[in-house]
Amino acid sequence: MKDLVLSLWAYRHFLMNSIWNDFKSRFVRSRLGAAWIVFQPLSQVLIYAFILSNLLSAKVPGISNTYGYAIYLMSGLLAWNLFSEVLDRCIKVFVANANAIKKVNFPRVTLPIIEVGAAVTNNLILFAVMIVIFFVLGHPPGWSFLLILLMIPIIAMFAMGLGIFLGVVNVFIRDVEQVTPIVLQVLFWLTPIVYPANIIPEKFMQWMRLNPVYQFVDFYHQVIVQSLVPSFAGVLLVAAMGVAFSLFALVVFRRAGPDMVDVL
Amino acid sequence: MSIISVQNITKSFKTYKSEWHRVLGWMGVHVAPLIEKTILEDISFEVEPRQAIGLIGQNGAGKSTLLKIISGTMQANAGSVSLNGRVSALLELGMGFNPDMTGRANVWNTAGLMGFDKDQIENVMADIEAFAEIGSYFDEPIRTYSSGMQVRLAFSVATAFRPDILIVDEALSVGDAYFQHKSFARIREFQEQGTTLLLVSHDRASVASLCDRALLIHEGRVAKDGDPEEVLDFYNALVAAREGSKLEQIKGEDGRVRTISGTGEATIENIQLVDENDDDAESLLVGDKAAIIIDVAVKQPIPELVVGYMIKDRLGRAVFGTNSFHTKQILTDLKAGESYRYKFEFDVEIGHGNYSIQVALHQSDSHITKNYEWRDLALTFTVANTKYALFEGTSWIPPKLSIEPLKVKETN
Numbered sequence: 269m270k271d272l273v274l275s276l277w278a279y280r281h282f283l284m285n286s287i288w289n290d291f292k293s294r295f296v297r298s299r300l301g302a303a304w305i306v307f308q309p310l311s312q313v314l315i316y317a318f319i320l321s322n323l324l325s326a327k328v329p330g331i332s333n334t335y336g337y338a339i340y341l342m343s344g345l346l347a348w349n350l351f352s353e354v355l356d357r358c359i360k361v362f363v364a365n366a367n368a369i370k371k372v373n374f375p376r377v378t379l380p381i382i383e384v385g386a387a388v389t390n391n392l393i394l395f396a397v398m399i400v401i402f403f404v405l406g407h408p409p410g411w412s413f414l415l416i417l418l419m420i421p422i423i424a425m426f427a428m429g430l431g432i433f434l435g436v437v438n439v440f441i442r443d444v445e446q447v448t449p450i451v452l453q454v455l456f457w458l459t460p461i462v463y464p465a466n467i468i469p470e471k472f473m474q475w476m477r478l479n480p481v482y483q484f485v486d487f488y489h490q491v492i493v494q495s496l497v498p499s500f501a502g503v504l505l506v507a508a509m510g511v512a513f514s515l516f517a518l519v520v521f522r523r524a525g526p527d528m529v530d531v532l
Numbered sequence: 533m534s535i536i537s538v539q540n541i542t543k544s545f546k547t548y549k550s551e552w553h554r555v556l557g558w559m560g561v562h563v564a565p566l567i568e569k570t571i572l573e574d575i576s577f578e579v580e581p582r583q584a585i586g587l588i589g590q591n592g593a594g595k596s597t598l599l600k601i602i603s604g605t606m607q608a609n610a611g612s613v614s615l616n617g618r619v620s621a622l623l624e625l626g627m628g629f630n631p632d633m634t635g636r637a638n639v640w641n642t643a644g645l646m647g648f649d650k651d652q653i654e655n656v657m658a659d660i661e662a663f664a665e666i667g668s669y670f671d672e673p674i675r676t677y678s679s680g681m682q683v684r685l686a687f688s689v690a691t692a693f694r695p696d697i698l699i700v701d702e703a704l705s706v707g708d709a710y711f712q713h714k715s716f717a718r719i720r721e722f723q724e725q726g727t728t729l730l731l732v733s734h735d736r737a738s739v740a741s742l743c744d745r746a747l748l749i750h751e752g753r754v755a756k757d758g759d760p761e762e763v764l765d766f767y768n769a770l771v772a773a774r775e776g777s778k779l780e781q782i783k784g785e786d787g788r789v790r791t792i793s794g795t796g797e798a799t800i801e802n803i804q805l806v807d808e809n810d811d812d813a814e815s816l817l818v819g820d821k822a823a824i825i826i827d828v829a830v831k832q833p834i835p836e837l838v839v840g841y842m843i844k845d846r847l848g849r850a851v852f853g854t855n856s857f858h859t860k861q862i863l864t865d866l867k868a869g870e871s872y873r874y875k876f877e878f879d880v881e882i883g884h885g886n887y888s889i890q891v892a893l894h895q896s897d898s899h900i901t902k903n904y905e906w907r908d909l910a911l912t913f914t915v916a917n918t919k920y921a922l923f924e925g926t927s928w929i930p931p932k933l934s935i936e937p938l939k940v941k942e943t944n
Binding site for chain 1: 545546551552554555557558559600603604605606607619621623628629630632633637640641642644645646647649650
């Protein structure tokens with residue numbers, strides 16, 4: 269654990285440079301560059317809002333704003349995007365960097381850290397843009413919004429632990445990479461992001477509370493939509509799971525390390 | 533103190549019945565692998581600072597695996613490697629470049645992976661660009677590069693900072709002749725400054741010219757460790773060796789090692805170099821007539837016999853070689869007990885210096901198919917030039933020189 273931290277410290281310049289490169293690479297080949305970080309989730313919001321707002325607008329609780337449903341969607345997607353992007357990047361990272369892993373001797377743990385850093389950067393940009401949009405929609409954010417900055421590392425840690433473990437398995441069983449989008453899609457619809465939680469029948473709600481993604485998406489809803497300071501019980505549990513997953517993933521990563529180079 | 537110490541390295545690749553068994557293994561539930569293929573077995577050697585070691589061996593012998601373990605990208609199952617210095621490794625023709633990024637961005641990335649910080653990389657960027665000599669391609673994506681250009685860039689990055697240990701796997705054979713010379717020069721310069729070199733190459737000439745020691749890796753073990761010429765001869769014989777074939781190396785009175793190998797159906801009973809009076813000769817003059825006499829005894833019935841020889845210069849480079857296949861004098865259906873005298877008469881049209889003769893008895897055009905007997909350094913002789921005008925080189929190609937004044941053009 270100690271040499272892990274030391275090697276990350278020794279490679280800090282490389283980490284920063286790589287995260288910056290990941291960000292910069294969006295400008296190199298596409299005309300709109302970083303705008304895509306924002307356009308992709310916002311177009312999703314527009315589509316859902318356009319199709320579903322008439323059906324659901326009345327049912328979003330705790331907000332009187334005309335654009336209540338759009339704000340609800342955006343806050344849920346802000347949390348979901350961070351989770352799914354970190355997870356997806358960590359799952360693909362070892363296979364994608366097979367060449368470097370085989371040919372250069374460097375601390376491999378830097379690879380997922382770069383991916384997490386890049387995903388968090390994207391999420392911060394999205395968050396900043398959303399704040400501007402909330403002002404425009406007449407829903408100015410309160411101080412409780414700062415809680416989102418606390419949530420970002422919690423969600424990232426949770427997704428990273430899960431992602432690194434699946435990423436290591438993916439080196440040996442490539443199906444993982446193929447199955448993930450399907451599982452993510454199911455999970456997306458099983459979580460109240462597009463629809464409000466209150467349309468879920470009470471008998472299913474007890475199961476929903478077991479869904480860690482629900483826990484942090486719900487936290488975002490309360491903070492952003494209702495401008496509340498919610499209970500931390502649920503997200504602390506997610507944070508604890510995140511730490512446990514990450515430690516487990518590191519152990520697996522350590523043990524599988526030698527085998528990984530053999531099959532890449 | 534040795535700079536590289538390799539102790540009892542063993543490496544095997546495991547294949548599981550299901551990859552899930554491997555996953556279970558990390559969690560502490562061990563399932564025996566279906567196949568465990570051993571690539572390296574109990575390899576140990578020490579390298580002293582400034583030594584240049586050539587690793588040779590057939591494809592799949594485990595050379596690249598060994599280099600990966602030494603450079604740290606791959607882990608051995610058992611044994612240890614200790615290195616006293618910074619390693620720079622050029623493995624499998626590349627540095628793991630990202631094809632979509634430009635050469636410059638890849639240099640940043642790779643040098644970062646190697647552990648250098650921003651200032652250090654900035655300092656050598658111009659050097660790397662200049663050494664690679666790929667012009668405006670330096671700012672183009674790697675996917676537009678030819679393989680030679682990739683190797684140029686990879687070599688430039690790997691050697692941008694002088695390492696204590698430089699590991700090069702095959703890469704030098706890909707570049708063009710110009711870049712090869714340039715990279716050899718840089719390697720020699722590093723050697724003079726104290727860099728230890730570990731090189732894998734199939735090119736006899738680069739091992740012979742860069743290395744002062746060679747290791748032959750055969751079937752996962754160190755089969756031979758010593759002087760490059762001796763190890764290369766042994767390797768050549770090993771390539772030709774088949775089942776039931778013997779292989780021995782004898783140290784001669786002059787201290788040079790002679791390699792004899794072959795299956796023994798036909799053997800060399802006598803080899804002589806004679807002058808035009810059929811007297812044994814060890815020194816010849818340029819322009820003399822001479823002959824190589826080879827007496828062959830057939831020990832077991834063989835379908836075909838070809839006898840060949842090769843004259844080599846003091847560095848082991850081929851000067852001239854031929855055999856009775858090329859002269860269309862193949863003997864067929866030989867019976868045990870027969871014996872033949874081959875006499876190759878030739879004019880000594882080679883320059884002054886020391887030469888050796890290698891002799892081989894085999895089937896068809898080369899010793900690869902069936903090798904009855906092969907002898908390196910079977911004979912040595914010297915050539916002196918006393919009769920003709922002084923010349924340099926191993927080939928005697930006397931010119932007829934004519935000189936005539938050219939008419940100078942009138943300028944007005």
